[in-house]
Amino acid sequence: MNPEHVALHSLLTATRKLRPQSSAWADELNQLLSRIRQRALGDGAFAFTAPRMQAVHKKGREYRPLSTFGLEDKLVEGAAARYFRDLLDASMDLGSMAFRATPPPPQLSPSTTTALGRLLANAHQP
Numbered sequence: 001m002n003p004e005h006v007a008l009h010s011l012l013t014a015t016r017k018l019r020p021q022s023s024a025w026a027d028e029l030n031q032l033l034s035r036i037r038q039r040a041l042g043d044g045a046f047a048f049t050a051p052r053m054q055a056v057h058k059k060g061r062e063y064r065p066l067s068t069f070g071l072e073d074k075l076v077e078g079a080a081a082r083y084f085r086d087l088l089d090a091s092m093d094l095g096s097m098a099f100r101a102t103p104p105p106p107q108l109s110p111s112t113t114t115a116l117g118r119l120l121a122n123a124h125q126p
Helices: 005-016 024-040 071-091 113-121
Strands: 052-057 065-070
Touching: 024 071
Parallel strands: none
Antiparallel strands: 052 065
16 A cells, blocks of 8 residues: 555544544534535535635746635535546546546556656657
8 A cells, every 4th residue: 555545544544533532623623524514515505715815926026816715615626526536537538637536456547647658659659
């Protein structure tokens, strides 16, 4: 198991075991999850909160806009993206590398390296 999976597995195991216990972090986690469930799955229409906008200095006199989204919105967006990746992955063209679901082992996840390798391999063919 790769180190990322070990860390995630450890975190999930600890959270499942410790969450039922009464502690400040567990109470805050439960409240956060309850708020997200209510916003995303409640009777009303879901709407993302407007992002916080700021100008970030690049170089010289140049600035670029930066949008910062709240934690709840990021979690909802991530869960929705994961749901649609998993739902639509089987219907995607095999050559499509972006926004793919993680395949079961031992297959490798599509990556920039995989895509670049395919492009270079095809570039050398007549």
